[in-house]
Amino acid sequence: MSDVYEKLEALLRSLGLKRTELRIYRLLLEKSEPMRITEIQRELGISERSVREHVLSLYRKGILRRRLIEQGWLGYVYTAVTPSEVLEHIKENLVKRINELEKELKSSSGQRN
Amino acid sequence: MSDVYEKLEALLRSLGLKRTELRIYRLLLEKSEPMRITEIQRELGISERSVREHVLSLYRKGILRRRLIEQGWLGYVYTAVTPSEVLEHIKENLVKRINELEKELKSSSGQRN
16 A cells, blocks of 8 residues: 555544554455445455444445445445545544534633633 | 533544543643643542653643743643644644645546556
8 A cells, every 4th residue: 555545544543543444444445346244344354243333434434435236135335435535524524523612612711701 | 521621522532632631631721720740640640650651642742831840850840722722733733634645645646647
């Protein structure tokens, strides 16, 4: 993996992403095609339960996309959001969260005075 | 502690701050006067080594300030940076780091094409 990708991983780690989450994201980035839970599980050799948990967490953080498909079975397939989009997403969310908190801080210190 | 402070703690936790770091920051915010390592240690009942380590980490992250004083002994005293300043600092640093990474991503994908 490239130097830029390592920096991205370091950033995501510092934002609380777990090692397993990063392994899943890296796998999906490398494959660059939709994968099912069981396929991810086979590639990484971790339990289905753990894959499900981490994939859901990544999906909620906007780092993976999912699509419902029917192919004999009905289920989700997952793809990686591009690093650039992930960065934009993080920036927007964090800046928004921080700005809201700053506003609350100002109004609460205003009440005290 | 107020609701706003709890949100600030949640944000700092999600950015990787440890529980002991948050306890030290909270203590210094509440005291709102400079404290020495040994004073922090006594208040929180944790080892000096642990206090030193976490205080240094907080200082490097821009969450504590320190000042060298001589009062019989020569050493640092620490004060908490205000929540608003901490938020500004985090926002600036993260946005800067993300922007740099985005630029690197663009130039590295440009090289590939």
